[in-house]
Amino acid sequence: MKVTQSFRFEAAHRLPFVKDTHPCRRVHGHSYRVELQLEGPVDPETGFVVDFFDIEAAFGPLLKRLDHYYLNEVEGLENPTAENIAAWIWDRVKDALPQLTAVRVYETPECWAEYNGA
Numbered sequence: 001m002k003v004t005q006s007f008r009f010e011a012a013h014r015l016p017f018v019k020d021t022h023p024c025r026r027v028h029g030h031s032y033r034v035e036l037q038l039e040g041p042v043d044p045e046t047g048f049v050v051d052f053f054d055i056e057a058a059f060g061p062l063l064k065r066l067d068h069y070y071l072n073e074v075e076g077l078e079n080p081t082a083e084n085i086a087a088w089i090w091d092r093v094k095d096a097l098p099q100l101t102a103v104r105v106y107e108t109p110e111c112w113a114e115y116n117g118a
């Protein structure tokens with residue numbers, strides 16, 4: 001069984017390694033959406049794969065490091081593409097959520113990156 005919890009954060013960024021003419025080289029912002037997907041058996045007592053409260057508790061401190069920040073200044077996010085943000089989140093939340101199977105980071109409803117540890 002799979003469960004997914006989504007979160008939102010607002011942040012500014014720029015992409016330092018795109019061409020001078022690329023609009024994303026300039027500072028701009030996104031209303032990011034993050035989805036954490038977890039997979040495992042349903043506990044017969046609780047009926048949960050993982051308690052959503054536990055997912056929120058694990059991700060909350062990371063969310064605080066992203067929300068309303070300039071992502072390029074966050075350690076490890078000097079090149080804050082959706083791909084790199086997804087891997088950054090995975091690396092920092094996986095130990096607390098061993099059943100994690102995917103991190104999705106949406107820059108817009110149409111554009112996202114998904115990371116599953118590889």
Ligand SMILES: Nc1nc2c(c(=O)[nH]1)N=C([C@H](O)[C@H](O)COP(=O)(O)OP(=O)(O)OP(=O)(O)O)CN2
Binds near residue numbers: 080111
């Ligand atoms: N593979 C990736 N490509 C791009 C990324 C990325 O993270 N991974 N990021 C960007 C920029 O962040 C850019 O801001 C994204 O632009 P876009 O998706 O077009 O979003 P907009 O808000 O600018 O939407 P429009 O409706 O097109 O104005 C670029 N590429």
Ligand SMILES: [Zn+2]
Binds near residue numbers: 024028030107
């Ligand atoms: Zn952008």
